[in-house]
Amino acid sequence: MKRIAIILTILATALGALADNVTFVAKAPRVVAVGEQFQLKYDVNVMPDDFYNPDIKNFDVLAGPNRSQFRSTTIVNGQVSTTSSISYTYILEAAREGKFTLPAAVVKVNGRTYTSNSIVVEVVKGESSSSSSRGGGNSSSGGEARSSSRADVLLRMEVNKTSLYRGEFLIATLKLYSRADLENLGEPKFPSFNGFWNQVVEDNDLKLNFVREKYNGKIYESAVIRRYVLFPQQVGTLTIDPFQLTASVIERSAPQSAFDAFFGGGGVRATKRLSSVPISISVKDLPSGAPASFNGAVGSFSIASGLSRSKVRANDAVNLTVKITGTGNIKLVDAPKISFPADFDSFDAKVSDNVKTAASGSVGTKTFEYSFIPRSKGSYTIPALEFTYFDIKSRTYKTIKTQSLPIEVAPDPTGGSGSGLQGADKESIKLLGQDIKYIKVGSPALAPAGNYFFNTTSYWIVLILVLVVVVALFILLAKRERESSDTVFVKNKRANKVAHQRLKKAEMLIKSGDTHGFYEEMLKALWGYLSDKLAIPVADLSKERAKELLESKGVDNEIISELIQVVEECEFARYAPGGQGEEKSDRFNVAIAAISKLEQTIKR
Amino acid sequence: MKRIYIILIMLVCFIGGAQAHDMDGAFEKGNNLYTKGSYKAAAEQYQKIIDAGYSSSKLFYNAGNAYYKQKLYAKAILCYERAYRLSPSDAAINHNLELARLQIKDKVEPVPTFFVVEWLSAIRSWLSANGWAWLSITSLLICGLLFVAYRFTGTLITKKIAFSSSSFFMLLFLFSVWNASVQTKKITEPNTAIVLSPVVVVKSSPDENGKELFIVHEGTKLTFTETPPVEGWTEVRIADGNTGWIQNSTFEII
Numbered sequence: 001m002k003r004i005a006i007i008l009t010i011l012a013t014a015l016g017a018l019a020d021n022v023t024f025v026a027k028a029p030r031v032v033a034v035g036e037q038f039q040l041k042y043d044v045n046v047m048p049d050d051f052y053n054p055d056i057k058n059f060d061v062l063a064g065p066n067r068s069q070f071r072s073t074t075i076v077n078g079q080v081s082t083t084s085s086i087s088y089t090y091i092l093e094a095a096r097e098g099k100f101t102l103p104a105a106v107v108k109v110n111g112r113t114y115t116s117n118s119i120v121v122e123v124v125k126g127e128s129s130s131s132s133s134r135g136g137g138n139s140s141s142g143g144e145a146r147s148s149s150r151a152d153v154l155l156r157m158e159v160n161k162t163s164l165y166r167g168e169f170l171i172a173t174l175k176l177y178s179r180a181d182l183e184n185l186g187e188p189k190f191p192s193f194n195g196f197w198n199q200v201v202e203d204n205d206l207k208l209n210f211v212r213e214k215y216n217g218k219i220y221e222s223a224v225i226r227r228y229v230l231f232p233q234q235v236g237t238l239t240i241d242p243f244q245l246t247a248s249v250i251e252r253s254a255p256q257s258a259f260d261a262f263f264g265g266g267g268v269r270a271t272k273r274l275s276s277v278p279i280s281i282s283v284k285d286l287p288s289g290a291p292a293s294f295n296g297a298v299g300s301f302s303i304a305s306g307l308s309r310s311k312v313r314a315n316d317a318v319n320l321t322v323k324i325t326g327t328g329n330i331k332l333v334d335a336p337k338i339s340f341p342a343d344f345d346s347f348d349a350k351v352s353d354n355v356k357t358a359a360s361g362s363v364g365t366k367t368f369e370y371s372f373i374p375r376s377k378g379s380y381t382i383p384a385l386e387f388t389y390f391d392i393k394s395r396t397y398k399t400i401k402t403q404s405l406p407i408e409v410a411p412d413p414t415g416g417s418g419s420g421l422q423g424a425d426k427e428s429i430k431l432l433g434q435d436i437k438y439i440k441v442g443s444p445a446l447a448p449a450g451n452y453f454f455n456t457t458s459y460w461i462v463l464i465l466v467l468v469v470v471v472a473l474f475i476l477l478a479k480r481e482r483e484s485s486d487t488v489f490v491k492n493k494r495a496n497k498v499a500h501q502r503l504k505k506a507e508m509l510i511k512s513g514d515t516h517g518f519y520e521e522m523l524k525a526l527w528g529y530l531s532d533k534l535a536i537p538v539a540d541l542s543k544e545r546a547k548e549l550l551e552s553k554g555v556d557n558e559i560i561s562e563l564i565q566v567v568e569e570c571e572f573a574r575y576a577p578g579g580q581g582e583e584k585s586d587r588f589n590v591a592i593a594a595i596s597k598l599e600q601t602i603k604r
Numbered sequence: 605m606k607r608i609y610i611i612l613i614m615l616v617c618f619i620g621g622a623q624a625h626d627m628d629g630a631f632e633k634g635n636n637l638y639t640k641g642s643y644k645a646a647a648e649q650y651q652k653i654i655d656a657g658y659s660s661s662k663l664f665y666n667a668g669n670a671y672y673k674q675k676l677y678a679k680a681i682l683c684y685e686r687a688y689r690l691s692p693s694d695a696a697i698n699h700n701l702e703l704a705r706l707q708i709k710d711k712v713e714p715v716p717t718f719f720v721v722e723w724l725s726a727i728r729s730w731l732s733a734n735g736w737a738w739l740s741i742t743s744l745l746i747c748g749l750l751f752v753a754y755r756f757t758g759t760l761i762t763k764k765i766a767f768s769s770s771s772f773f774m775l776l777f778l779f780s781v782w783n784a785s786v787q788t789k790k791i792t793e794p795n796t797a798i799v800l801s802p803v804v805v806v807k808s809s810p811d812e813n814g815k816e817l818f819i820v821h822e823g824t825k826l827t828f829t830e831t832p833p834v835e836g837w838t839e840v841r842i843a844d845g846n847t848g849w850i851q852n853s854t855f856e857i858i
Contacts, residue, residue, distance in 0.1 A: 341803070342803065342805045342816060342819045343802075343803035343819055343821070375709075375803075376709070376802035376803045376821060376822070377802050378801070378802040378803060411675075434699075434703065435703075436669055436672050436673075436699070436700040436703050436704075437669075437696040437699055437700055438669075439635060439638050439639075439665070439666040439669050439670075440662045440665055440666060440696070441635050442662070443628065444627075444628065444631045444653075444660045444662045444663045445660050445662065446627055446628065446631075446653070446658040446659070446660045446663065447658065447659060447660060448657055448658060448659070449654075449657050449658060449659035450659070450791060450792075451659065452733050452734060452737075452788045452791045452792065453733070453734040453737040453738070454733055454734070454736065454737035454740075454781075454784035454785060454787070454788040455784075455785065455788060459737055459741075462741050463740075463741055463744065466741055466744050466745045466748065467744070467748070469745070469748070470744075470745065470748025470749065470751070470752065471748075473748075473749070473752050474748075474751075474752050474755065477752060477755070477756045478755075478756075481756065
């Protein structure tokens with residue numbers, strides 16, 4: 001029981017998977033002429049259980065539905081895949097002019113119902129009564145065919161807008177219209193699109209895919225040759241040059257015979273140089289008042305940024321990726337300027353893009369990769385990036401921003417002075433080889449910070465103290481000197497005075513010739529002085545007595561002997577004949593000196 | 605009343621002494637940690653003393669060494685500069701400061717100065733502010749004593765010698781006073797700083813939006829200009845003579 005349930009589940013899943021791949025499409029020409037017969041085809045790729053006929057109105061159903069089946073089996077590398085397709089075909093004829101809808105048909109596949117698309121068919125007035133599908137039929141009259149043959153093949157350049165902003169894009173489509181049998185096409189000369197930046201739309205199928213289209217009230221087979229996305233780069237009126245192509249057409253003429261007609265003959269091959277009509281495009285400049293970060297992007301964009309790493313070491317390279325995604329002139333978007341932190345070394349952005357040009361414009365992503373190297377540790381922020389574009393839909397400038405990105409830079413483990421190559425002279429290399437001197441031990445002699453001595457009160461006190469000491473010393477010494485110098489001077493002066501007084505008479509006689517008188521006076525004065533000094537009468541005075549007394553008074557022996565000697569010399573010279581004047585003055589001076597010295601020694 | 609004063613003074617002395625003693629202990633501890641190679645812990649010890657408001661050339665020098673060993677060169681330079689100010693003639697401090705300066709990124713070419721100015725500043729750096737202050741006092745004392753000697757000695761030759769050397773010491777006194785005042789001004793009105801933030805953009809005006817003039821990296825020495833600072837910003841000059849505004853949070857005054 002359980003097993004059956006499992007099998008059923010698997011089966012159901014398989015069927016469901018199968019059912020998911022069902023495609024059911026309706027196909028019919030878009031333009032038909034009144035009275036023209038055409039095919040309406042419903043294709044389904046799986047064998048349907050049931051097909052419900054659509055209710056076709058406004059058209060006459062001539063035949064159908066005719067069911068046809070197609071199956072193909074391919075074996076690729078041993079894998080067998082089978083595709084099958086079932087078509088239900090109607091032959092319809094348009095009865096009236098106008099636009100009509102061919103309704104959707106419904107099929108049932110494995111119990112599910114699928115609905116096809118519905119098709120709008122435009123029915124135009126037929127130009128010829130017996131027009132058949134796809135120009136296969138012969139024209140009724142040769143003249144008419146000939147007259148119309150000039151317009152049978154033509155080139156057209158279609159643009160989706162003729163007035164736009166600079167930087168906005170327009171789509172130009174080169175189309176070939178034909179009502180004749182084209183045999184060959186060649187020598188194309190594509191427009192140069194002066195003033196535009198052009199991108200060819202990459203269509204997958206390069207071959208011409210003809211569809212029916214009404215143009216100038218006629219039904220043509222038209223095919224797109226090429227599509228361009230054009231971005232005007234200049235303001236003003238720009239002209240798109242004509243596109244030229246050489247086409248070989250088989251111009252039909254009225255068949256000369258039934259034989260000709262049967263073999264498809266009767267046609268004349270003609271080679272024509274076709275040219276499209278030049279188109280003027282008026283390009284407006286973008287409105288003023290663009291933000292500073294605008295650099296020409298027009299369209300609709302989004303921006304994202306990211307860092308390769310948000311935690312790095314100094315001197316490591318980091319990538320900042322900025323992606324601009326959107327529609328518009330994305331290929332022309334310049335690298336946004338990023339203001340990296342001042343210390344970072346940054347390099348030019350590496351630009352890559354992945355842009356697809358499709359009929360809806362250029363869509364894709366442009367990637368800017370910025371490399372930079374942080375040089376120092378710290379926390380940095382890569383500022384938010386502003387990107388401004390002109391939004392076509394709202395016709396305004398829009399500014400979008402990225403997030404600002406924080407980046408944490410750790411110190412460089414190699415020491416950080418790796419960049420120290422700059423200006424490393426010989427001396428510094430020599431020094432780098434050394435290490436710092438070792439710490440100092442012992443008492444740190446701590447003092448409060450900001451401590452200083454100069455210009456403080458204590459400084460001035462010490463300074464004044466020094467001055468006081470010096471001045472005091474000066475005063476002290478000066479005083480002492482004055483004192484000592486005073487007594488000596490005064491004593492000297494007085495002693496001299498006494499001596500001079502005593503020897504006054506003798507002094508007067510020095511220059512006279514009276515030698516005897518001079519010495520008499522000298523002796524008289526000396527003895528008188530001594531008797532006065534020693535307080536004994538002259539009569540009691542002898543040299544020995546005087547010497548004794550002087551010694552007892554504590555007078556220097558030298559002075560005593562000097563004095564005695566002078567006395568003796570005077571006594572001797574008194575009776576000696578002659579005698580020089582010089583001798584006299586010498587003795588006089590000695591006597592003066594001796595008395596002076598004595599005066600200083602003996603206090604009165 | 606008097607007794608209370610005495611007790612109070614003793615108390616203050618005791619507390620001060622105890623704290624200083626404690627700090628000496630921390631210094632010793634820092635030295636031991638440094639010897640063992642735990643530079644970070646040693647730096648913490650030294651920093652504790654510095655933060656407590658003490659200064660000494662040895663302390664700053666050792667702290668600088670501890671930072672240098674941790675490759676925190678900017679802080680090392682800051683400490684060495686402080687040590688240098690306290691004893692400018694110390695060979696070890698000068699050597700280490702020079703080494704630390706080699707480790708930083710900015711190699712600023714100093715503007716050449718007039719040679720006399722250079723000599724004078726070289727001579728000035730022989731002694732610290734206090735050194736010059738004491739030298740001024742000493743030279744004044746010697747000057748005075750020599751003048752006294754000149755005045756009171758007997759012979760002509762000694763008088764001549766005493767007078768000329770007295771004049772010399774007078775000049776030395778004036779020179780020391782000048783140097784002491786210059787050196788002291790560096791302490792009372794410090795006008796140099798070391799950049800501590802890794803990278804700093806120097807602006808042309810004291811606000812964030814000012815034009816970026818140049819960048820300096822950590823460890824670079826800044827000198828304040830005469831321009832008064834504007835809330836949070838200071839105008840500085842670097843050795844090559846360039847000036848600009850810099851945020852106060854990015855540097856520390858020496």
